[in-house]
Amino acid sequence: MKCEAGASDNAECGVRSADDCQLLNPQSIRTPHSAIHNQSAIRNPQSAMTPPTILPGAIVGVLGGGQLGRMFAMAARRLGYRVHTLAPEHDTPTGQIADVEINASYDDVEAVRAFAKGVDVVTFEFENVPAAAAAAAEAHAIVRPNGRALAIAQHRLREKTFLADHGLPVAPFARIDRDADLAAAMAKVGCPAVLKTAAFGYDGKGQVAIEKPDDLGPAWETLGRREAILEAFVDLQREISVVGARTAGGEWSPFAPIENEHLRHILDVSVAPARIPALTAALAVDVTRRVMEALDYVGLLCVEFFITRDGRLLVNEIAPRPHNSGHLTFDACRTSQFEQQLRAICGLPLGSTEMFQPAAMANLLGDLWEGGEPRWAAALAYPDVKLHLYGKSSPRPGRKMGHLTALADSASEAKARVLQARAALKG
Ligand SMILES: Nc1ncnc2c1ncn2[C@@H]1O[C@H](COP(=O)(O)OP(=O)(O)O)[C@@H](O)[C@H]1O
Numbered sequence: 001m002k003c004e005a006g007a008s009d010n011a012e013c014g015v016r017s018a019d020d021c022q023l024l025n026p027q028s029i030r031t032p033h034s035a036i037h038n039q040s041a042i043r044n045p046q047s048a049m050t051p052p053t054i055l056p057g058a059i060v061g062v063l064g065g066g067q068l069g070r071m072f073a074m075a076a077r078r079l080g081y082r083v084h085t086l087a088p089e090h091d092t093p094t095g096q097i098a099d100v101e102i103n104a105s106y107d108d109v110e111a112v113r114a115f116a117k118g119v120d121v122v123t124f125e126f127e128n129v130p131a132a133a134a135a136a137a138e139a140h141a142i143v144r145p146n147g148r149a150l151a152i153a154q155h156r157l158r159e160k161t162f163l164a165d166h167g168l169p170v171a172p173f174a175r176i177d178r179d180a181d182l183a184a185a186m187a188k189v190g191c192p193a194v195l196k197t198a199a200f201g202y203d204g205k206g207q208v209a210i211e212k213p214d215d216l217g218p219a220w221e222t223l224g225r226r227e228a229i230l231e232a233f234v235d236l237q238r239e240i241s242v243v244g245a246r247t248a249g250g251e252w253s254p255f256a257p258i259e260n261e262h263l264r265h266i267l268d269v270s271v272a273p274a275r276i277p278a279l280t281a282a283l284a285v286d287v288t289r290r291v292m293e294a295l296d297y298v299g300l301l302c303v304e305f306f307i308t309r310d311g312r313l314l315v316n317e318i319a320p321r322p323h324n325s326g327h328l329t330f331d332a333c334r335t336s337q338f339e340q341q342l343r344a345i346c347g348l349p350l351g352s353t354e355m356f357q358p359a360a361m362a363n364l365l366g367d368l369w370e371g372g373e374p375r376w377a378a379a380l381a382y383p384d385v386k387l388h389l390y391g392k393s394s395p396r397p398g399r400k401m402g403h404l405t406a407l408a409d410s411a412s413e414a415k416a417r418v419l420q421a422r423a424a425l426k427g
């Protein structure tokens with residue numbers, strides 16, 4: 001185990017155990033920046049560049065107010081950190097757990113600036129924060145991941161271009177920004193294809209299927225003639241994701257690949273470990289590491305992959321934050337993706353990602369409320385199933401309200417079990 005980012009092992013730190021590290025890292029009072037120590041400067045005056053460790057007691061700022069921030073805040077508070085969150089809405093899933101909830105638009109650069117001044121480190125649970133806001137935060141606090149990584153991951157064209165430029169496998173794609181681009185894009189990508197807005201898409205929003213070349217013009221109209229990407233439609237065998245974390249010192253750690261099933265372009269069920277060949281799993285983990293290194297990424301991210309019917313691995317997209325598919329790590333792994341995000345941004349040793357047992361997660365969308373309140377007691381009657389609800393008051397169709405996780409002796413059994421429990425919610 002490493003005692004802080006930048007130290008390669010305990011011998012180098014001059015300590016014998018994690019407990020010894022604690023002794024070297026006395027807790028500090030709750031004032032921004034006061035809980036940051038560059039201990040390498042104390043023990044090794046040569047390495048003034050070693051990034052500082054942000055210790056328990058410090059204040060972590062989360063831009064975004066959704067369920068990803070909520071579960072991050074739970075992990076952070078368990079470890080004794082304070083959490084501030086900024087989002088446009090009131091009483092957000094994150095705000096309900098955080099110490100402080102600030103209500104402001106992400107476009108409100110002054111509000112973001114003030115928010116950053118009040119915390120020790122800023123991270124994201126929502127990636128569509130404008131570049132100007134990320135830059136304002138970076139001027140006043142440590143921001144992890146960095147603004148460049150965010151700018152790439154929040155824009156599908158920049159993202160695909162970045163991946164292709166680094167020799168990472170992606171489906172054929174082309175940019176569409178004006179009428180004149182339509183024919184060239186179709187010639188390059190072919191049919192069938194998917195047209196996606198370059199920015200602000202999530203859960204399949206901003207996407208149109210293209211069956212034949214004549215569909216493309218009208219589809220671009222439907223998307224409001226905004227900058228878009230045309231992607232070849234991939235004949236999918238499976239979708240998987242890899243969640244990984246990396247510290248400023250370059251330590252990195254992946255979770256086992258997770259298998260994902262979507263319904264109407266929204267994640268429905270995740271199963272881990274993914275039931276795929278070991279070689280494909282190793283390749284996906286290696287691609288994730290390469291993505292993180294190329295972005296000089298500090299924090300936690302998820303790479304979504306397609307596995308084609310003929311067994312090839314393609315990168316679909318990068319999420320610069322915890323991911324819905326990683327929710328099962330909360331119950332199934334020694335360290336959850338949320339605690340790992342905290343450890344990575346704070347420069348703490350990364351935790352073990354070992355799974356206690358194979359696991360499956362089923363999303364609970366607002367649709368489930370159609371016939372009235374779900375029968376919570378019926379799902380809770382499954383002793384091997386855990387219920388997570390995000391504290392959202394209005395259950396709209398397609399809205400992620402919570403999830404269930406089941407652990408079992410095999411991935412297939414866990415999946416069957418979580419689906420049974422979800423069915424029981426409807427009675
Ligand atoms: N090029 C494609 N070929 C086949 N399926 C696709 C393609 N692009 C997207 N999809 C399907 O739609 C889902 C959502 O698309 P994605 O690009 O990941 O956007 P989002 O940001 O909404 O998650 C994918 O997980 C996959 O199931």
Ligand SMILES: [Mg+2]
Pocket residue numbers: 304317
């Ligand atoms: Mg996706």
